[in-house]
Amino acid sequence: MLAQRTFMFRSSDTAAARSVARAAAASGNEIIDLTAGEIWSDLAPSVREGAIAAIRCNINRYTDTLGLMELRHALARKISAETAQPWSADEVAVTSGAKQALYNAAMVLLNPGDEVLIPSPYWTTFPTQIALAGGKPIFVDTRHSNYVPRVPDLIAAITPKTKAIVVNTPNNPTGTVYGRDTLAGIATLAVERNLWIIFDECYGAFAHAPYTHDPIVSVAPRARDRILIVNSFSKSLALTGWRIGYLAGPSAVIGAVKALQSHTTSNPNVIAQHALLHHLETRSPIFELRLQRHVANARALGLSILSALTLVPHPAAQGGFYFYLDLRGLQQRTQANRCELDADSVVNALLMDAGVATVSGTAFGDPTGIRLSYGIDLELLDKALRRLTATLNELTFCFARYL
Structure with a gap:
């Protein structure tokens, strides 16, 4: 059975x-x-060149569980530039796509019965992974507010068991971009109620004028120690099949993720890591x-x-x-x-x-x-x-x- x-x-x-x-x-x-x-x-030429070079060098061994240290440093520089906040390699975990980053976050944050607020409509994987971690997804309907979560609606859904809020912008499936006021309100709520924010910005490269994508850390730096950033290169570099992404957050959380990932997938694909590192180091826009x-x-x-x-x-x-x-x-x-x-x-x-x-x-x-x-x-x-x-x-x- x-x-x-x-x-x-x-x-x-x-x-x-x-x-x-x-x-x-x-x-x-x-x-x-x-x-x-x-x-x-x-493929991006830089990604292709990095992968081919790694293969020609016969690279085929384990890396650190959380990924190549050089790649983690490069990602920390990327996140620092995007958020206007300093980040270090020990705050970054390289993962097998954003799904693993989200799963890792759920597994290291949630105890059985913890509730997580999810604006609805939502990407189908969010509630499933929360349930697998023993948590309970709590849906907050956004259809009456143009698919943007309102802070009063989030507050109404909070209970003593609430542990986190999922924030996904630009949003899948609705295509909605959350404005700075919305992000600031959510961050303030998280600080006041001692909640985590799981910030999925996988579509951040595609905010269409006049809309702009703002990382929540740059909007509300004081909430940084309550925020986990989830991102991947599946969308921004059209690399869905390569399964390469990252999770960024407090070093204690990333340390727990390392222990978890060591017993699940271990390190992400080594060729994809080298390809991405080459892209980031020789990056042309x-x-x-x-x-x-x-x-x-x-x-x-x-x-x-x-x-x-x-x-x-x-x-x-x-x-x-x-x-x-x-x-x-x-x-x-x-x-x-x-x-x-x-x-x-x-x-x-x-x-x-x-x-x-x-x-x-x-x-x-x-x-x-x-x-x-x-x-x-x-x-x-x-x-x-x-x-x-x-x-x-x-x-x-x-x-x-x-x-």
Whole structure:
């Protein structure tokens, strides 16, 4: 029999959405996949060169559990520049992507029964990892405040068992960027209530003008000893498959992470570490700026096409590379026709009628939204969003055949 903890989780819903898209395509249907949280891009030349050089040098041995010391120093310099606060290598752990950084944070911070506040809609991995660590996710609905958490709502959710707040900006799935006032309010709350902040900024490289991404440490330096920074290079360097990221925080926390990681994965992939170190040491902004420009162009194209939506509000898409569509108005229209509509049925309709694969908001705790990734080829994006817009504009009938 399986352990009881296996009933706390299932495979990632976003991964499941990708699998459905692949299955539909394998059956002979023309499917354009807008499910994946990644950017279609070649490798950064500096990353490729660093990896090849490491292989030619026959590098194949363990590194320190928390990663190459030279890489940790380089990451500390990067974080110092981004936050305007000094960071050292003993405050940085290199991890196998942001997921491991988040898992490590949950495991070293939470005792059984500790509660963690999570603004909803949320990335599906947040609550699962908290539950695996013995904690209890507490969801704070942001749909009534344009997907931005309000401090009074967070306060209302706090109990004596509350241990931490998850802050994810630019947000996955909504694409919302939290402003400085919001971040300052959350930081003040954390200091006053003695809470940790788990700050996921994996999409920080993609804040679209006039919006800007502000690390919470730079906004509220006095909360620094209550903050853990989670980041990866999956998005900023389009390295989803390389599984390389980091966790930054107080040295005592990072020391506990080292002990934990020594019994789970040990060090991250050594070739990926050397590749990233080479990139950071020879860093030219050209590749990252080109990637950001590609995402900005995809966003502009997508917003132009989605402006033709008549039954669904136009998405803000302030950051990241997702359009998040609010279906509440569409749901109200179908309910008036005595039909029940949820995000899953819309996703099925788009897959069957438009040949476009999307992710249901139910994966993110929201049955009233759907997520569209625009990190794909621009021609495919254009084709997919025109099909999607036409289908959504016609969805005024009963959805019974999709339920």
